[in-house]
Amino acid sequence: VGGHRVVLHLDMNAFFVSVERLGNPHLRGRPAAVVGDASRRGIVLTASYEARAFGVKTAMLLAEARALCPGLRIVASNPDKYQDMSERIFEAVRPLSDRVEMTSCDEAYLDATHDAPDWSAAERAARDLQAKIRGELGLPCSVGAAPNKLLAKTASESKKPDGITVVRPEDAAGFLRDRPVRDICGVGARLEEQLAGLGVRTCGQLGAADEETLYARFGIWGHWLKRMGNGVDDSPVARLCDPESVKSVGHSTTFPRNTRDPEVLKGYLMWLCEKVARRLRAGGFAGRTVSLTVRYADFETVGRQAGLREAVNDEGAIYAACARLLEKPGPPPRAVRLLGVSVSSLEREPENRFLFDELGKRRRAAAAVDALNARFGQTAVGRARTKTAERAGVFKSAMPAFLRRRDAR
DNA sequence: TCTGGGGTCCTAGGACCC
DNA sequence: TCTGGGGTCCTAGGACCC
Numbered sequence: 001v002g003g004h005r006v007v008l009h010l011d012m013n014a015f016f017v018s019v020e021r022l023g024n025p026h027l028r029g030r031p032a033a034v035v036g037d038a039s040r041r042g043i044v045l046t047a048s049y050e051a052r053a054f055g056v057k058t059a060m061l062l063a064e065a066r067a068l069c070p071g072l073r074i075v076a077s078n079p080d081k082y083q084d085m086s087e088r089i090f091e092a093v094r095p096l097s098d099r100v101e102m103t104s105c106d107e108a109y110l111d112a113t114h115d116a117p118d119w120s121a122a123e124r125a126a127r128d129l130q131a132k133i134r135g136e137l138g139l140p141c142s143v144g145a146a147p148n149k150l151l152a153k154t155a156s157e158s159k160k161p162d163g164i165t166v167v168r169p170e171d172a173a174g175f176l177r178d179r180p181v182r183d184i185c186g187v188g189a190r191l192e193e194q195l196a197g198l199g200v201r202t203c204g205q206l207g208a209a210d211e212e213t214l215y216a217r218f219g220i221w222g223h224w225l226k227r228m229g230n231g232v233d234d235s236p237v238a239r240l241c242d243p244e245s246v247k248s249v250g251h252s253t254t255f256p257r258n259t260r261d262p263e264v265l266k267g268y269l270m271w272l273c274e275k276v277a278r279r280l281r282a283g284g285f286a287g288r289t290v291s292l293t294v295r296y297a298d299f300e301t302v303g304r305q306a307g308l309r310e311a312v313n314d315e316g317a318i319y320a321a322c323a324r325l326l327e328k329p330g331p332p333p334r335a336v337r338l339l340g341v342s343v344s345s346l347e348r349e350p351e352n353r354f355l356f357d358e359l360g361k362r363r364r365a366a367a368a369v370d371a372l373n374a375r376f377g378q379t380a381v382g383r384a385r386t387k388t389a390e391r392a393g394v395f396k397s398a399m400p401a402f403l404r405r406r407d408a409r
Numbered sequence: 410t411c412t413g414g415g416g417t418c419c420t421a422g423g424a425c426c427c
Numbered sequence: 428t429c430t431g432g433g434g435t436c437c438t439a440g441g442a443c444c445c
Contacts, residue, residue, distance in 0.1 A: 041411085042413085044413095059412075079414090104416085104444075185444075186444085247417065248416070250415075251414080252414060303438090304438080305437085307438090419442085422438090424435100424436085426434085427433090
């Protein structure tokens with residue numbers, strides 16, 4: 001508490017588009033967007049700044065984006081590429097500080113206190129970080145430097161692309177005062193609305209608000225909100241990258257078309273369970289809680305979960321639990337648009353403890369399948385149920401033709 | 410032109426135990 | 428069997444982030 005601190009926040013600019021531009025000059029300097037590639041219900045995942053000038057935004061329907069920006073260049077997303085690049089970013093940044101907290105695939109906090117005894121050194125550190133990312137990876141980014149995480153993040157968000165923003169302690173109050181509360185990380189649409197109901201719209205107003213009122217309304221959050229309005233944040237930069245910090249592993253998918261056909265639903269379910277199980281094993285995890293998410297045609301979303309006696313990471317066990325959860329309240333009352341499978345209460349997978357029992361047998365079979373898939377492609381080997389669904393074309397049937405072509409490339 | 414997919418954290422109610 | 432209170436675990440839902 002107290003004392004000199006320098007926190008840097010690194011924020012990649014239009015990350016997915018920037019990664020695609022590395023290998024595709026055709027996309028550079030023009031309106032471009034990366035879209036989800038699973039179905040015709042594709043939405044914009046990331047828009048280039050040129051496209052944003054036309055009003056194209058994340059989460060916008062593809063058709064809407066094209067209407068706003070007729071020359072928009074579209075690329076199907078390549079999640080593996082972004083994951084690889086994310087790891088390279090982390091490797092580039094890691095030597096700079098013993099405290100690096102990667103909060104998503106394209107954002108990180110660094111504690112630079114040690115290398116920046118004053119604020120001109122802090123600004124140099126921010127520029128060096130930006131130059132390193134540009135030089136080593138060829139990617140644009142914005143960097144904020146401030147006495148805490150809250151201000152560093154708000155700073156990096158405030159100037160894009162290629163921004164450098166330094167907020168010195170003496171400038172902190174002025175920097176936040178007239179910004180909308182929504183600029184604070186943690187204040188979303190709902191909270192913004194409720195605060196507006198109290199007449200609180202800016203960070204300055206939030207910092208000056210009556211603490212009792214905030215506490216009565218928002219509980220312990222109210223206490224933190226007032227502090228945040230005043231730019232106060234003592235939270236340390238964590239070392240958040242170790243596998244120990246993973247809490248859950250999940251996959252979900254929206255169908256090309258809504259369905260209530262039990263066979264189709266079970267086909268998707270097994271497909272999702274295979275993906276989850278594979279990732280659990282790759283990370284050396286097993287989990288004791290299995291969760292199923294069902295989103296109906298009207299967008300109502302329900303979740304159901306089940307605790308298991310033992311931690312599992314094979315698709316058979318995960319599927320069995322999910323199938324029970326899916327049928328728990330009887331057949332789906334209406335058409336389903338999305339299913340999701342997630343495993344939590346994770347434990348490290350015991351090495352060879354179960355080599356000779358039933359669980360061990362399942363794990364060895366699963367490992368053999370992983371090895372075959374690694375050699376012959378993602379889905380060379382899978383459950384019959386998934387294969388049937390694939391043959392029926394349920395997975396990609398409705399993908400737009402232009403995306404399928406790009407996909408094949 | 411109906412609205413993605415990956416997560417984390419918090420709260421509230423009920424079961425169960427002492 | 429008209430009954431208090433505290434603690435913990437489980438499940439469901441929702442807000443929020445990128």
